Amino acid sequence: MKNTFVKGIIIVLLAGVLLWGALQLMVSIKTSVPDLELTTAISSEDGIASLDQWLSTLASEDSFNGGVLITKEGTPIFKKAYGYTDHLRTTRLSSTSSFRLASVSKQFTAFGIMLLENKGLLDYDAPVTTYIPTFPYKDVTVRHLLNMTSGIPDGYLQLADQHKLTVGNVLSIQEAVSLLCTYPSKAALPNSWFNYSNSNYILLAGIIENVSGQSFEVYMQQAIFDPLEMKNARVWNLFSKDKTFPNKTLGFEKQGDVYIPMYPTFIDGVSGDGGIFSSLDDFVIWDQALYNNSLLSQEKLKEAFTTPTLTDGTVSDYGFGWSLGDEVMQHSGGWLAARTFIYRNTKTKTCLVILDNSANTLHFMSIQEKLLEVMDTL
Template identity: 35%
Template sequence: MTDESVIGAIMLAYQGDVPGASVLVIRDGKSVVRKAYGFANLEDHELTTAATNFRLASVTKQFTAAAILLLAEDGRLSIDDRMRQWLPSLPAVTDPITIRQLLSHTGGMIDYEDLMPVTQRTQLRDSDVLHLLEAQDHLYFAPGTHYRYSNGGYSMLALIVEKASGLRFEDFLKQRIFEPLGMRNTLAYVNGGPPVPHRAYGYSESATGWARTDQSTTSAVLGDGGIYSSIDDLDRWDAALYDDRLLSDASRKLAFTAWTTTDDANVSYGFGWRITGESLWHSGESIGFRNVFVRYPQRHLSVIILSNRNGPEPYRMALAIARLFLGET
């Protein structure tokens, strides 16, 4: 079987009249696989393409981290600044938490998802997350002593970007990352703002078929998961992570350093990236979307899978595809 047919077999469940996926394999700076399967919009029968924009969910975190690192390069902030220097309305118990700890999920803040009222029907924004955290008088652990994945921490980072830059988070990303890299159709989506071009809608499968489940009460929080992008645009992002066109070598080393162990003994965490052996990766899961971005920088290989459905989690599919190009069986 050819690599393309093997990949087709791996992605078989995404083919046909079902929510789809886009797959990109980049080797030595060139796209060697760029495939799309299924539908971006079942109701209107819009096929998925390489330009289809999916909600990245937590794949967003690498961009939030990059925004912080750009501001550090500008001298607008230091990653060792205390969080409350920028967000003074937070309670005194959070005073020891640094930006570095937010980036590496070692701050210990309470999960904002657990603080939401059960009656919550309207979508939260990053500022709403701040208000939820303002009322907390305890942490999970002393900052810097443990790892606990924190969407709220990355929401706070988005607010710090706004404070330090004087721009809305979505505008900072557009001006400093997306436009310079030619990621023209990528955006942090805000209801009432620019629409998502070539938008994929999220779906969940039940006994009666596929139902649209595109947004939840947390889907409007930007810092932890609000970016929409395509494999075409992520191709440009991947290229920028090899040289100084966006981030300096020092900043990229900071992002890709294993700052902490995680709850998986085989995985460490950098700034917006998980680190496993020779790979850098991050998955993204939200209602109706499952994505993964896996990079092998020393081998100049990347595999990206974006999908608009509630399962399966595509990390192992990406690893299976990567093995085809790494000479592994």
């Protein structure tokens, strides 16, 4: 694996993790796990058995609690989950278990925007003020939000904390949008540089609600997850009508010998930058859909995987909810106990998904790197 590619993965992971997780990941990024030793191809019976044993050992040592999916040309080579759905450790994870995706959610939010554009209800290059009239950054377009080139700093968490008493017990998408519009920060010129900002994707969720006339949760379900038959995928936050749902995992962490649940907080009424749950089975469908689906043509889908050219002529590597390389796209996430990662190689038609719900700060990066080495052999 090329050094520049590995560095790109690390940068995206750190960017995708919201504040709390990012700080801990930066401290523990070099923590290692035992090598994954393969004497044969991962797609072989022996290779699969070796990978299974490796992950089983990690799970038994509390170094991993989650699921791994590897596909080749749309077909799963490996799909298995290890550990438990929550801190009670009574229900085993499976390929239908629905994990919090954290920032891996962004590719779905972007897809929701793309569906609106496909219907002629939205223009990527229209000012955001077209869809959010109170938006204070007049030259920022929808495309800038998608590409993380809006110049808007990632300050919504600080704003939410400062104005907590005025927005109610739980922050909503529209309240977060209102805070960003009412209390603008000093921003860089749009398209002058890439700056990973979760605020961009909260604003995109607000645009989806304003244009569709539906809640972000309902829109995403009806526009994406139901048509694609992603049965365990959905938006879920503290405003959801359902307090829980089938196959949902709850994040937890280990403190000493005790497993402690990690519950959503005040800001977990917001979605768009995160807030989507999905299973390994759903990601098989999602990977296939990005090659061929009935919702968007391949020509339209290319927009998501196009690198934007900045004002100074340099090229950024962030598309519509994806970090992009040569025939490669990827994204990471972390929030509460979630640690997530997706990698797709369109040349080899391979996909890797790693989902963990155990605040796996210490080992996730090493697991990810070792599995990416396996992907290089497919």
